[in-house]
Amino acid sequence: MIELPRSNHQPAPAIKFVGLGGAGANVLDRLILDGLDPDSAIAMNTDVQALNGSVTRMKIHLGQNTTRGLGTGGDPDLGHAAAEEAAEEISAALAGGDMVFVCAGLGGGTGGGAAPLIAHLARKAGAFTVVFATLPFAFEGRRRTSQAAEALAQIETQADLVVCFENDRMGEALASAGGIQQAFIAADQTLSQGIRAVAAIVQRPGLLALGLDDLSALLKKRNTRCLFGYGESDGPNRAHEALDRALRSPLMDRGRMLAGAQDVLIHITGGPDLTLNEATILMEEFNRHVSDHTRIHFGFATDPHLARRICVAILSAEEAPAPVAKKLPQAARHVETPAPAAEPTAKPQAELFSAPLEQEPSGQAGAPDEDDPGDSYYNSPPPSTAPPMPEHKAVPKYAPQPATAKKEERAEQMPLEPASRGRFEKSEPTIVDGEDLDVPTFLRKNTRVK
Amino acid sequence: MGKDRIVVGLEIGTSKVCAVVGELKGDGSVQILGVGEAPSRGVRKGEIVDMENCGKCIREAIAEGEDKSDVMIKNVYLGVTGAHIASFNNRGSYTLPEDREKIEEEDVARVEDAARTAPIPARNMSVNTILQHFYVDGQDGVVTPVGMFGRTIEADHHIVHGVSNRIQNSFQCLKDLDLEIEDFVFTPYAAAQAVLTQSQKSTGVLMIDIGGGTTGYCVYAGGAVKQSGCIGVGGDHITNDLSLGLRIPMGKAEQIKIREGSCTLGNSLPGETVTLKDEHGFAGKEIEREMLNTIIHMRVRETLELMKRDLEKENYLDYLGGGIVLTGGTSELRGIKHLTEDVFGMPVQLCKARNVSGVTSAFENPRYSTAIGLVKYAQATTGSEGGGGWRWLKDFFK
Numbered sequence: 001m002i003e004l005p006r007s008n009h010q011p012a013p014a015i016k017f018v019g020l021g022g023a024g025a026n027v028l029d030r031l032i033l034d035g036l037d038p039d040s041a042i043a044m045n046t047d048v049q050a051l052n053g054s055v056t057r058m059k060i061h062l063g064q065n066t067t068r069g070l071g072t073g074g075d076p077d078l079g080h081a082a083a084e085e086a087a088e089e090i091s092a093a094l095a096g097g098d099m100v101f102v103c104a105g106l107g108g109g110t111g112g113g114a115a116p117l118i119a120h121l122a123r124k125a126g127a128f129t130v131v132f133a134t135l136p137f138a139f140e141g142r143r144r145t146s147q148a149a150e151a152l153a154q155i156e157t158q159a160d161l162v163v164c165f166e167n168d169r170m171g172e173a174l175a176s177a178g179g180i181q182q183a184f185i186a187a188d189q190t191l192s193q194g195i196r197a198v199a200a201i202v203q204r205p206g207l208l209a210l211g212l213d214d215l216s217a218l219l220k221k222r223n224t225r226c227l228f229g230y231g232e233s234d235g236p237n238r239a240h241e242a243l244d245r246a247l248r249s250p251l252m253d254r255g256r257m258l259a260g261a262q263d264v265l266i267h268i269t270g271g272p273d274l275t276l277n278e279a280t281i282l283m284e285e286f287n288r289h290v291s292d293h294t295r296i297h298f299g300f301a302t303d304p305h306l307a308r309r310i311c312v313a314i315l316s317a318e319e320a321p322a323p324v325a326k327k328l329p330q331a332a333r334h335v336e337t338p339a340p341a342a343e344p345t346a347k348p349q350a351e352l353f354s355a356p357l358e359q360e361p362s363g364q365a366g367a368p369d370e371d372d373p374g375d376s377y378y379n380s381p382p383p384s385t386a387p388p389m390p391e392h393k394a395v396p397k398y399a400p401q402p403a404t405a406k407k408e409e410r411a412e413q414m415p416l417e418p419a420s421r422g423r424f425e426k427s428e429p430t431i432v433d434g435e436d437l438d439v440p441t442f443l444r445k446n447t448r449v450k
Numbered sequence: 451m452g453k454d455r456i457v458v459g460l461e462i463g464t465s466k467v468c469a470v471v472g473e474l475k476g477d478g479s480v481q482i483l484g485v486g487e488a489p490s491r492g493v494r495k496g497e498i499v500d501m502e503n504c505g506k507c508i509r510e511a512i513a514e515g516e517d518k519s520d521v522m523i524k525n526v527y528l529g530v531t532g533a534h535i536a537s538f539n540n541r542g543s544y545t546l547p548e549d550r551e552k553i554e555e556e557d558v559a560r561v562e563d564a565a566r567t568a569p570i571p572a573r574n575m576s577v578n579t580i581l582q583h584f585y586v587d588g589q590d591g592v593v594t595p596v597g598m599f600g601r602t603i604e605a606d607h608h609i610v611h612g613v614s615n616r617i618q619n620s621f622q623c624l625k626d627l628d629l630e631i632e633d634f635v636f637t638p639y640a641a642a643q644a645v646l647t648q649s650q651k652s653t654g655v656l657m658i659d660i661g662g663g664t665t666g667y668c669v670y671a672g673g674a675v676k677q678s679g680c681i682g683v684g685g686d687h688i689t690n691d692l693s694l695g696l697r698i699p700m701g702k703a704e705q706i707k708i709r710e711g712s713c714t715l716g717n718s719l720p721g722e723t724v725t726l727k728d729e730h731g732f733a734g735k736e737i738e739r740e741m742l743n744t745i746i747h748m749r750v751r752e753t754l755e756l757m758k759r760d761l762e763k764e765n766y767l768d769y770l771g772g773g774i775v776l777t778g779g780t781s782e783l784r785g786i787k788h789l790t791e792d793v794f795g796m797p798v799q800l801c802k803a804r805n806v807s808g809v810t811s812a813f814e815n816p817r818y819s820t821a822i823g824l825v826k827y828a829q830a831t832t833g834s835e836g837g838g839g840w841r842w843l844k845d846f847f848k
């Protein structure tokens with residue numbers, strides 16, 4: 001048992017979470033179902049039907065006149081114009097947040113077109129702005145890939161931090177084994193875990209505090225791709241297992257991705273019985289995966305909710321060699337970066353997550369219980385976005401089993417999982433405008449903001 | 451004409467091979483004598499990918515057709531399709547010799563030749579060249595120029611062409627089975643002959659044949675074919691989407707699509723499910739109805755929108771007084787009429803082959819439109835000496 005005094009109770013910064021477009025709203029919904037306070041979440045979309053389907057309470061319809069509720073059909077110019085039309089409403093909604101987290105799929109017209117503007121408005125409102133962006137899967141077509149690269153470059157000029165995930169990499173391992181459906185789920189899951197981890201880091205400094213400057217050291221560089229891993233365990237060998245699972249997350253490549261990293265952040269959370277010895281063993285093991293030159297940003301927090309569980313989150317970033325690169329070489333080189341310009345002012349705030357990564361018991365925001373209306377809603381995904389993803393309901397809110405183990409289990413249950421193109425696997429693809437029409441429409445539209 | 455003649459329409463579809471044996475009556479009507487059918491193997495998106503297996507299916511369908519009709523099948527009218535097939539309109543012109551002003555048959559043949567010899571890509575062959583109109587000295591809407599006075603005659607043709615190698619796969623398949631091809635026809639054009647009335651063709655109509663692996667279309671305006679094409683997406687894609695999305699085998703997905711599926715959204719109660727039965731009829735997996743319908747809706751809507759975009763490249767959509775006619779197996783999908791109306795903003799009818807006698811109720815189904823249409827095509831072209839196809843065939847097999 002480690003008996004350390006609680007770090008001085010600095011009030012957590014207020015974060016507003018924006019889910020932009022279909023993909024962004026999807027992740028936001030997921031976060032809410034995982035315990036994010038719905039009042040801190042704002043969904044923004046051009047597609048009215050999709051917007052109505054989101055479980056967020058606050059919704060902003062972009063482009064009432066520009067797109068008339070119909071989505072952008074993948075056109076970022078329309079997405080931008082639509083956001084412009086709603087600029088006042090957006091600014092009003094973002095006012096009062098110390099930080100704004102924007103989550104968007106950059107392959108979509110709304111996500112890619114509106115994200116730079118939203119980031120701009122968020123900063124104008126005085127918030128430290130972090131954009132969580134996903135780059136589309138390659139199978140979504142070249143047009144989306146290049147649109148996304150353009151959007152990313154614009155966002156980097158607007159946001160304080162950009163956490164950029166590559167769908168291709170998050171889903172790669174699973175796309176071949178478990179089909180495209182699994183790939184999307186893996187990508188969604190990684191992204192939402194990443195957002196939770198970052199929120200926890202900035203909100204719950206914990207015993208060994210990590211802060212924005214640590215994050216900035218990782219992410220402040222231009223055109224980086226986020227490497228993120230998350231693992232949990234409550235088994236007899238839990239420290240080792242949790243780390244191992246984190247390293248086996250899709251973006252970690254069993255830790256190989258960390259070999260050349262200049263900065264790596266690792267955040268360990270455990271229940272009251274987490275011993276210093278365990279943490280030390282874990283860190284020693286972790287050290288073997290990084291080079292001597294790597295600067296490790298280490299955070300540590302306890303949370304009685306976790307009981308016997310240990311959670312490990314690892315975050316790093318590497319440079320993308322070209323604007324739109326699919327495969328990246330091993331190493332990432334980082335240069336020391338100055339601390340972020342705008343440190344958010346701290347302000348008391350209700351806890352956002354009752355998530356494993358958090359430190360305190362405070363009963364304010366418990367895990368939503370079984371008959372949470374949000375949950376039942378999620379079970380019947382609304383038409384056209386929040387595309388049918390049966391797994392979402394299968395993922396327990398605070399899974400007692402580690403997420404990675406869960407995934408493997410599923411893969412075992414479905415050994416004959418049809419691959420992405422299913423029955424058309426062997427036939428000549430039907431490609432129209434760079435899109436493979438053999439891939440189910442609902443999957444291709446998943447990240448498309450429609 | 452005048453003499454009864456027996457012809458066979460053969461569609462090698464993505465989901466079934468179908469041979470319709472029909473008798474062309476002297477009075478211009480068609481009587482179906484028998485239909486042979488076998489589930490397809492080795493056909494993807496309307497094209498043969500496995501000649502051996504597909505050959506077996508064709509043999510089966512032909513044998514059944516022979517059985518049912520008591521006719522020995524030697525020749526067939528073959529339907530061809532695939533996303534590689536393209537079309538365009540072409541005008542040819544011919545000026546009469548100085549010493550003549552009255553148009554004769556040979557002049558008409560010349561101008562038709564001129565219109566037919568339109569430039570198509572080197573690897574392609576012509577599938578159908580369909581006469582649209584004649585013009586005599588610029589005067590349009592001429593149906594029979596022979597006997598008229600004029601200096602130049604022009605002819606518009608709708609030219610359908612596709613990649614030779616691919617089309618010849620099916621020729622080879624039939625050759626291996628000792629079946630002779632009397633003519634071959636782009637399937638949407640064939641289906642149109644079965645489901646459209648003359649008045650629809652004149653007022654303007656879009657016919658869509660949604661099959662298993664392809665969605666074909668054919669636009670008529672002013673009595674002539676103006677546009678036609680094929681998208682390599684059909685009902686099997688819906689099934690595949692369901693199989694992947696709901697994580698159920700293809701067979702189950704097909705079953706649930708037909709029994710429970712619909713393109714209409716928002717019609718189910720929140721949380722309403724359908725139960726997938728296992729092989730023994732016991733309740734198995736529960737499937738959210740709205741999810742089922744969403745997957746279907748998205749695929750069908752996308753397919754229709756893709757087609758609409760193709761059609762918008764020319765502006766005949768504004769001339770479809772007769773609206774839209776849907777046929778093919780997937781036209782039986784619930785809600786497809788309304789979805790199509792929604793996408794195109796015009797009235798839609800579901801149709802199966804009309805004006806044929808002898809079809810038993812079992813064959814009154816939109817999936818037979820193409821094969822029956824091939825027989826109707828034969829009826830319409832009998833008497834005219836060999837279509838364009840004939841000549842091409844001779845070139846290929848000599």
Ligand SMILES: Nc1ncnc2c1ncn2[C@@H]1O[C@H](COP(=O)(O)OP(=O)(O)OP(=O)(O)O)[C@@H](O)[C@H]1O
Nearest residue numbers: 463464465466661662663664685686779780782817
């Ligand atoms: N009641 C129904 N509801 C929905 N779909 C149906 C129904 N009946 C048949 N289908 C679908 O129709 C398709 C087969 O149609 P059809 O027989 O016209 O295709 P085909 O001619 O074999 O294929 P193609 O012309 O594309 O090569 C299959 O995908 C089947 O699932």
Ligand SMILES: [Mg+2]
Nearest residue numbers: 463661662820
């Ligand atoms: Mg067909």
